[in-house]
Amino acid sequence: MSAHQQTAASPFVRACRGESVPHTPVWFMRQAGRSLPEYLKLREGIPMLTSCTMPELVTEITLQPVRRHGVDAAVYYSDIVVPLKAIGLDLDIKPGVGPVVAAPIRGRADLARLRDLEPGDVSYVTEAIGLLTAELGPTPLIGFAGAPFTLASYLVEGGPSRNHERTKALMYGEPDLWRDLLDRLADITASFLKVQIEAGASAVQLFDSWVGSLAPADYRRYVMPSSVKVFDAVAGYGVPRLHFGVGTGELLGLMGEAGADVVGVDWRVPLDEAARRVGPGKALQGNLDPAVLFAPAPVVEAKAREVLDAAAASGTGHIFNLGHGVLPSTDPEAITRLVDFVHRSTQV
Amino acid sequence: MSAHQQTAASPFVRACRGESVPHTPVWFMRQAGRSLPEYLKLREGIPMLTSCTMPELVTEITLQPVRRHGVDAAVYYSDIVVPLKAIGLDLDIKPGVGPVVAAPIRGRADLARLRDLEPGDVSYVTEAIGLLTAELGPTPLIGFAGAPFTLASYLVEGGPSRNHERTKALMYGEPDLWRDLLDRLADITASFLKVQIEAGASAVQLFDSWVGSLAPADYRRYVMPSSVKVFDAVAGYGVPRLHFGVGTGELLGLMGEAGADVVGVDWRVPLDEAARRVGPGKALQGNLDPAVLFAPAPVVEAKAREVLDAAAASGTGHIFNLGHGVLPSTDPEAITRLVDFVHRSTQV
Numbered sequence: 001m002s003a004h005q006q007t008a009a010s011p012f013v014r015a016c017r018g019e020s021v022p023h024t025p026v027w028f029m030r031q032a033g034r035s036l037p038e039y040l041k042l043r044e045g046i047p048m049l050t051s052c053t054m055p056e057l058v059t060e061i062t063l064q065p066v067r068r069h070g071v072d073a074a075v076y077y078s079d080i081v082v083p084l085k086a087i088g089l090d091l092d093i094k095p096g097v098g099p100v101v102a103a104p105i106r107g108r109a110d111l112a113r114l115r116d117l118e119p120g121d122v123s124y125v126t127e128a129i130g131l132l133t134a135e136l137g138p139t140p141l142i143g144f145a146g147a148p149f150t151l152a153s154y155l156v157e158g159g160p161s162r163n164h165e166r167t168k169a170l171m172y173g174e175p176d177l178w179r180d181l182l183d184r185l186a187d188i189t190a191s192f193l194k195v196q197i198e199a200g201a202s203a204v205q206l207f208d209s210w211v212g213s214l215a216p217a218d219y220r221r222y223v224m225p226s227s228v229k230v231f232d233a234v235a236g237y238g239v240p241r242l243h244f245g246v247g248t249g250e251l252l253g254l255m256g257e258a259g260a261d262v263v264g265v266d267w268r269v270p271l272d273e274a275a276r277r278v279g280p281g282k283a284l285q286g287n288l289d290p291a292v293l294f295a296p297a298p299v300v301e302a303k304a305r306e307v308l309d310a311a312a313a314s315g316t317g318h319i320f321n322l323g324h325g326v327l328p329s330t331d332p333e334a335i336t337r338l339v340d341f342v343h344r345s346t347q348v
Numbered sequence: 349m350s351a352h353q354q355t356a357a358s359p360f361v362r363a364c365r366g367e368s369v370p371h372t373p374v375w376f377m378r379q380a381g382r383s384l385p386e387y388l389k390l391r392e393g394i395p396m397l398t399s400c401t402m403p404e405l406v407t408e409i410t411l412q413p414v415r416r417h418g419v420d421a422a423v424y425y426s427d428i429v430v431p432l433k434a435i436g437l438d439l440d441i442k443p444g445v446g447p448v449v450a451a452p453i454r455g456r457a458d459l460a461r462l463r464d465l466e467p468g469d470v471s472y473v474t475e476a477i478g479l480l481t482a483e484l485g486p487t488p489l490i491g492f493a494g495a496p497f498t499l500a501s502y503l504v505e506g507g508p509s510r511n512h513e514r515t516k517a518l519m520y521g522e523p524d525l526w527r528d529l530l531d532r533l534a535d536i537t538a539s540f541l542k543v544q545i546e547a548g549a550s551a552v553q554l555f556d557s558w559v560g561s562l563a564p565a566d567y568r569r570y571v572m573p574s575s576v577k578v579f580d581a582v583a584g585y586g587v588p589r590l591h592f593g594v595g596t597g598e599l600l601g602l603m604g605e606a607g608a609d610v611v612g613v614d615w616r617v618p619l620d621e622a623a624r625r626v627g628p629g630k631a632l633q634g635n636l637d638p639a640v641l642f643a644p645a646p647v648v649e650a651k652a653r654e655v656l657d658a659a660a661a662s663g664t665g666h667i668f669n670l671g672h673g674v675l676p677s678t679d680p681e682a683i684t685r686l687v688d689f690v691h692r693s694t695q696v
Contacts, residue, residue, distance in 0.1 A: 163675055169642035172651070215615050215637070217654070249597050250616050267563055268598050289563070294517035303520070306565070327511055 003133035003200035004239060007140040012073040013202055016240035016262050016283050018317035024308065024346035025072035026339050027142070029244070029264075030325030031065040032077040036332055038064050048093040052082050055128035062132055066139060068332065069339045072319075073140045073203070074132065076196065078125070080146025080207060081154065083192040086121040089113060089155075097160065104158035106170070108177050114184040117191040119198075129199035140203055142242070143196030147208035148185035148226035150245075155181075164213050171222050182226035190233035197237045205242035205264070206230060208255070212247030212266075219251050224258050231259025242285060246324050252277040267323030271307065275314035283317030290322045293334045300334060301341050308345060351481035351548035352587065355488040360421040361550060364588035364610050364631050366665035372656065372694035373420035374687050375490070377592070377612075378673030379413040380425040384680055386412050396441040400430050403476035410480055414487060416680065417687045420667075421488045421551070422480065424544065426473070428494025428555060429502065431540040434469040437461060437503075445508065452506035454518070456525050462532040465539040467546075477547035488551055490590070491544030495556035496533035496574035498593075503529075512561050519570050530574035538581035545585045553590035553612070554578060556603070560595030560614075567599050572606050579607025590633060594672050600625040615671030619655065623662035631665030638670045641682045648682060649689050656693060 007013055011025040033039050039061055043051055051057055061077040081091055081099045090102035105111070119126065132141055154160070156167045171178045193204045211223060231241050243255050244264025256263045256278045263282055265274040267289035274284055292303045304320075311318035320342045326335065355361055359373040381387050387409055391399055399405055409425040429439055429447045438450035453459070467474065480489055502508070504515045519526045541552045559571060579589050591603050592612025604611045604626045611630055613622040615637035622632055640651045652668075659666035668690045674683065 163639055165639040165642045165675060165677075168637065168639040172640060172643035172647045212616070215618065217618070247595055247616070268560070268595070270563065270565070289516065291511055291513040291516040292520060294513045295520035299520045327513055329513070 003136075003141070004202055006133075006138050007202040010072065010138055010140050010202075012140050012319060013240060015317045015319050016203060016242070018281075018283050022348060023343045024311070024318055024320050026320035026342045027071040027073040027075060028065070028069075028322055028326050028335065029075070031069070031071060031335075032062050032075055035326060035328050035330050036064055036068065038068075048079060048095075049082070049085055052078050053124045055124050055131060058124070058128040059131040059135065062128075062141070063135060066136070069336045070343075071339055073142050074136055075142045075205070076125075076129065076132070076144060076201065078144065080144075080151065080209070082125075083117050083122065083145065083188050084151065084155070087115050087117050087188065091154075099154050100159045101155055104166075105152075105155040105181065106166075108180075111177075111180060111184055114181075114188065117188045117195075119191075119195050122192065122195055125195055126199040129196060129201060133200035141201050143193060143201030143204045145189045145192050145204070145206055145230075147206045147211065147230065147243075147245075148182040148189060149211045149214075149223045150207065150209045151185045151189070152178075152181055153210050164210065171218075175222070178222060179225070182223065183229070186226040186229040186233075190230045193230065193234050194237075197234060197239055201239070203240040203242060204234060205244060206260070208243065208245040208248075211245040211251065212249075214251070216250050216254060219254055224254055227255070227258040235259065244285065249277075253279060256282045262317070262319065264321065265323065271310040271318070272313040275316050280316075283319065284311065284314060285319040285321050287321070287323040288338075290324050290327045290330070293322075293327070293330050293338070297334070297337060300338060304338060304341055305345065308342070351484075351489070352550055354481075354486050355550040358420065358486055358488050358550075360488050360667060361588060363665045363667050364551060364590070366629075366631050370696060371691045372659070372666055372668050374668035374690045375419040375421040375423060376413070376417075376670055376674050376683065377423070379417070379419060379683075380410050380423055383674060383676050383678050384412055384416065386416075396427060396443075397430070397433055400426050401472045403472050403479060406472070406476040407479040407483065410476075410489070411483060414484070417684045418691075419687055421490050422484055423490045423553070424477065424480070424492060424549065426492065428492075428499065428557070430473075431465050431470065431493065431536050432499065432503070435463050435465050435536065447502050448507045449503055452514075453500075453503040453529065454514075456528075459525075459528060459532055462529075462536065465536045465543075467539075467543050470540065470543055473543055474547040477544060477549060481548035489549050491541060491549030491552045493537045493540050493552070493554055493578075495554045495559065495578065495591075495593075496530040496537060497559045497562075497571045498555065498557045499533045499537070500526075500529055501558050512558065519566075523570070526570060527573075530571065531577065534574040534577040534581075538578045541578070541582050542585075545582060545587055549587070551588040551590060552582060553592060554608070556591065556593040556596075559593040559599065560597075562599070564598050564602060567602055572602055575603070575606040583607065592633065597625075601627060604630045610665070610667065612669065613671065619658040619666070620661040623664050628664075631667065632659065632662060633667040633669050635669070635671040636686075638672050638675045638678070641670075641675070641678050641686070645682070645685060648686060652686060652689055653693065656690070
């Protein structure tokens with residue numbers, strides 16, 4: 001039985017499809033790595049991007065939060081720049097800074113450096129997912145990739161950016177070059193997601209982390225075509241396609257239209273309102289403020305209850321998650337308690 | 349004739365009131381200071397918070413962008429932590445970092461340090477505004493202050509914060525202490541705005557820079573009462589009250605309800621949609637993406653035109669501005685050209 005068949009009846013996959021579930025499934029963005037002490041111990045002395053190429057290590061890090069918290073899905077431990085590194089771009093992840101690109105992309109000649117990704121470039125991914133699905137059994141593994149806009153923002157800025165001014169200057173000022181850049185990134189992203197699905201990932205999430213910095217008309221004109229291309233490329237596999245960005249309240253409808261089966265929502269928009277913006281036929285994921293986990297346990301439960309109530313009012317499939325990644329200094333115990341609370345309060 | 353009388357017929361004040369104007373008025377958040385070469389020269393060797401206490405210097409810095417760009421309003425050169433420094437809190441602005449508070453506020457005993465602000469604490473403000481209004485004549489001066497939530501976030505975190513987790517933990521976990529903290533800050537803020545209005549400011553803008561990190565229900569419960577208190581305290585002067593925060597698409601209606609006459613909008617929400625959220629009887633300010641100024645001039649004009657068209661479609665008073673502050677590396681020439689474009693294209 002394939003990994004996809006084994007996980008088809010899981011609460012996570014069923015909720016993505018809007019089917020009935022025994023309890024609301026829950027997982028957390030950034031659940032793997034970052035804050036868990038057992039992760040920090042494993043990673044000691046190993047640079048981030050090196051760790052992503054070590055199948056046994058990736059497997060162990062991906063499994064840690066599943067074991068510890070009892071979440072309903074594993075999310076593949078990786079980084080959004082992994083496929084760019086794999087095709088030979090000179091970039092690294094600097095601790096405390098983020099991805100840093102040695103030679104930013106600024107002109108048409110730079111596009112030549114963006115060759116397509118071959119499965120052989122990321123054989124460690126195929127290997128790790130093989131190990132993972134064997135361990136996970138009926139628990140789904142979520143594969144993931146960064147979306148073309150967010151990848152482009154790192155490549156054009158040369159690193160993390162608060163205001164994305166170089167990215168936007170290129171987008172507005174050289175729209176043909178911009179379109180070709182995002183089109184190349186869409187191919188790379190689609191290839192990377194295909195590798196993960198073919199190796200056994202039961203769902204994929206496309207992270208457009210920074211696309212919330214765009215107004216809707218610009219999103220539609222400059223970004224949506226490349227996201228559509230990515231989602232179309234993996235539509236044939238029939239695995240749920242999730243899509244998320246932070247601060248995307250104005251873009252939720254368009255992000256669904258781009259081809260997502262599940263739209264992730266940050267904590268700024270209540271889920272019943274999000275459902276109105278996304279429209280029928282799609283599930284929602286989210287949306288507890290990650291900062292709530294720093295409050296006392298009864299507050300966490302009350303705020304989680306608000307999320308569950310809004311989800312129930314929306315009438316669509318719901319995967320409980322935070323409205324952004326787990327913050328680095330979050331107490332892991334608070335996360336475990338939250339998983340338990342969501343399961344207990346939604347059991348049918 | 350008082351400064352308020354002298355400026356009552358200005359396009360800026362008239363637009364704030366929804367009255368007809370000879371052209372759409374324009375000014376820019378952060379127009380004073382930051383990027384202008386003549387500013388950087390003046391400030392050489394003078395720490396930020398020291399510069400805010402020097403009336404002649406403040407006057408010159410405030411006037412520089414009015415002279416250079418021909419904007420329709422001056423905005424008082426200051427910083428949101430100035431009133432907190434003036435009541436004796438030990439804080440400073442670290443270049444490249446932002447406000448840093450020596451002893452963050454974490455418990456009830458810390459509230460005692462938040463005494464009310466007396467006009468004598470900021471006599472340099474009264475003096476500078478006297479000098480300014482004499483120079484400005486019919487051009488209005490906008491006074492400003494940080495709103496209680498944003499001030500609280502600096503005081504609780506001890507400095508700038510990406511996720512505001514300590515602030516939110518206090519807000520959710522100790523709601524009585526939180527309420528009292530924001531109430532103290534509302535008094536200080538109101539006193540600081542009164543000083544500016546009595547000295548001659550023709551309008552005031554309350555900056556709740558980081559309040560966009562809250563969902564609407566939390567804004568209403570934990571923040572809105574303190575903002576209402578500030579706006580109520582200055583209502584009697586009859587000067588326009590502006591209100592702005594970044595990423596506040598979900599909060600626009602509530603921020604208007606809090607007592608603003610003009611609601612500032614960042615670039616994520618088109619102004620016609622913003623008008624629907626804010627409701628009738630209020631003007632709008634905004635909302636060109638500051639990053640657009642890094643694109644070629646024809647693109648800047650096309651995007652500014654989109655803003656003006658959406659404003660016209662909204663049918664309310666409109667003050668043209670960016671959707672956030674001028675970015676530090678913006679070319680001043682691009683700003684001057686934009687002012688000219690807005691004036692030319694809206695002349696009646």
